Amino acid sequence: MRFDWAGLEAAMREQIVGFVHRIRAEHPDDRIYGAAVHEFYAESGGTIAWTLVGVASEERLAMVATDTLDAAALRWSPADWPWQLDPGKTEDEWAGRLEAAATADDGRRWDAIHQRYLRTAAKACKAARKQLVADGVVDRDFVVVAMDEAWELVPLSLTRAQIREHFPALDAEQREADRLVALPPERQVSELVAIVESPSSPLPSERAVEWLRTLGTVAVPAALERLGRSRERWRWAKLLADIGVASTEVFDALERTMTSKRLSEPDRAWAAAALARLGRMDLVATRLDSVPPEVAVRGLTAPYTSFRDHGAHGLLDYTPLENALTTHQGWHDAVLRQLSPGRGFCAIGPDEVETALAGLASALPVVRRHALVALSDAPLDAEQRGRYAAELTRLRLDDPDPLVRDAAATVSA
Numbered sequence: 001m002r003f004d005w006a007g008l009e010a011a012m013r014e015q016i017v018g019f020v021h022r023i024r025a026e027h028p029d030d031r032i033y034g035a036a037v038h039e040f041y042a043e044s045g046g047t048i049a050w051t052l053v054g055v056a057s058e059e060r061l062a063m064v065a066t067d068t069l070d071a072a073a074l075r076w077s078p079a080d081w082p083w084q085l086d087p088g089k090t091e092d093e094w095a096g097r098l099e100a101a102a103t104a105d106d107g108r109r110w111d112a113i114h115q116r117y118l119r120t121a122a123k124a125c126k127a128a129r130k131q132l133v134a135d136g137v138v139d140r141d142f143v144v145v146a147m148d149e150a151w152e153l154v155p156l157s158l159t160r161a162q163i164r165e166h167f168p169a170l171d172a173e174q175r176e177a178d179r180l181v182a183l184p185p186e187r188q189v190s191e192l193v194a195i196v197e198s199p200s201s202p203l204p205s206e207r208a209v210e211w212l213r214t215l216g217t218v219a220v221p222a223a224l225e226r227l228g229r230s231r232e233r234w235r236w237a238k239l240l241a242d243i244g245v246a247s248t249e250v251f252d253a254l255e256r257t258m259t260s261k262r263l264s265e266p267d268r269a270w271a272a273a274a275l276a277r278l279g280r281m282d283l284v285a286t287r288l289d290s291v292p293p294e295v296a297v298r299g300l301t302a303p304y305t306s307f308r309d310h311g312a313h314g315l316l317d318y319t320p321l322e323n324a325l326t327t328h329q330g331w332h333d334a335v336l337r338q339l340s341p342g343r344g345f346c347a348i349g350p351d352e353v354e355t356a357l358a359g360l361a362s363a364l365p366v367v368r369r370h371a372l373v374a375l376s377d378a379p380l381d382a383e384q385r386g387r388y389a390a391e392l393t394r395l396r397l398d399d400p401d402p403l404v405r406d407a408a409a410t411v412s413a
Contacts, residue, residue, distance in 0.1 A: 003101040003113070005120055011094050012037065012124035016053055016144055017131050019085045023055045024137050030057035032138055034166075035128070036078035037121050038147045042114055044347070045107045045377060050087035050095040051121065054078035076166070078147055106379040108350065122146045122156035141165075172202035180211075185218045193222050196235065209235070213242045213311050220245050224253050227271075233257055234270035241274035241302075244312025251275065255283050258295060265294050272299030277308060281320035288328050297338050300324055300331065304370055306344035316352040316374075318359050318367045325364055336366040341373050341407060348378045357384065360391045365401035372404070376411045 020035050034056055041049040060082040061071050074080050087095065102113040129144040143162050146153035154167060155174065164171040180188050180203070188211070195201045195208040212219045220243060227236040237257060240250055257263060257271035268291065272284050276299045284291075284299030291299075300321060302308065325332050339345070348356055356378065359371030372395060375388050395408035 003098070005116065008094055008098065008117070009120050009124045009127065011090060012121060013128045013131065015085065015087075015091060016124065016128035017135075019053050019083075020055055020128075020132055021135075021137055023057075023083050027057065030059050032057045033061075033142060034076075035125075035142075035144045036076075036081070036147045037125055037145075038078040040118065040121075040146075040148045040153075045110050045379075046099070046103060048095060048099045048102055048114060048117060050091045052078075052087075053085040054081040055083040055085075056081040076145075076147070106381065108379055118146070118148065118153055119156060122153050125157040169202065173204070173207075176202045177207075185215055189215060189219050189222045192219075193226060197226070197230065209239060212239060216243055217245055219243065220247075220250065224249065227253050227257060233263065233267040237267070237270040237274040238307075241277040241307075242311025244278065246278045246280075250278065251280055251283065254278075258284070258291060258299070259287060265292050268292070268295045269298040272296070273302035273307060275299060276302040276320070277313060279314060279320075281324055285324040285328060288324075288331060293334065296331065297334050300335050301338045304339055304346055304374075306346060308346040316346070316348050316355045318355070318362060318371075322362065322364055322367060325366070332364065332366060336369070336403070339366055339370050341369075341410070345370060345374050348374050350379050353378050353380060353384055357387060357391070360395065365399075365404050368395065368399065368401070369404045369407045372408055372411055 016035055016037065020032065023030075023032060032055060036054045036056075037051045038054055039049075039052045041047070056075075056078070061074055064074060064080065064082065098113070098117060102110045102117075125144040125146050129138075129142065132138045132142065132144070133140055143158060143166060145157040145166075151167075151170065154170060155163060158166070160171070160174075163174070180191060183191070192208040192212050192215075195203055196205050196212070199205045201208075212223070220240065223236045223239050223243070227233050227240065230236055237254060240254065254271045254275045258268050258275065260268065272291070272295050275281065275283050281299065281303070284296065288296045303313075303317070304321070321335070325335065353375070356371040356375045359367050360375075362368050362371070372392065380388060392408050392411060395404055397405075399405045399408065
């Protein structure tokens, strides 16, 4: 299905331009300084909602500022701006067409289409500002910005000079990133580790962690070193899992962390989770009787939670869990509680669907329930949907475990 991206961009541009024209006509004496496209709402694999448009002026900003919420905090907080425009019929129709394109082909292209939609919103902001300046409705220092929750679209909406003027923290962050990217990878790792351990850089520690993950194997030695010395070892266990290097050195370091009685439970639990993510749940299973329950359960459930979806990961495989719980049956109920619907299951892809369908016949209730919930959001073809529907009926009516029957009834509804 071909989608009219130029038409979508034009619709967004026209909505912004029309709204700013209206506000200018209604408030001719106000110094309007900005407009923002905001409230980006989407549900992975499904809904993509149209945004709101906000407009603000210096005068209205001063009116809403308070002792506890000053003008600087409100200046680029479009949800608090006085003038807001909801989508109309035209915008809702465009959103419907966009969502139809994203969910076609069993949703396999949803992520790509959603990302292009975000980039199109940023392009529409640039085009709207250019038109408004040309129309003489606003001054040249007026900006139109796409403001998602993480501010990732802000740099796509503005020039570097505009970012420097209106978003100095983002400008400082980008300059620091530009400095780091010019360094050799090993030096990047060293500086990024320092940012994570002692955040004082314009670059947020979350971005530093993501950068280390992207660097991959070159970051493993530093992550291992920090796993042995850091005050927050869980960070480095998680990073090792996300990088996905399965080596004896990594396994040994994680196992030492998991079994160390002098470390905190979160540190030990993340180490257990990392071992399981890296395919060594067996190392967790051999320690079930000697580690705290939280550590044990995290290690037994990690490959089946949303934690698995961050960074590198193998394909869905219930065999390690089935082996562990067959040998250690007393842990089943604790794992079942941890792997409850609503706690954040992993999102499975097309190449994992058959494994999940097979899991519906597992001898373990926890595997059957996890599989049926994971399949409810999975990209299934017509034949797989038919098999899934039949299995849901069977589980809802005949499964010996009431929790599995309840989950099947909820999913099928």
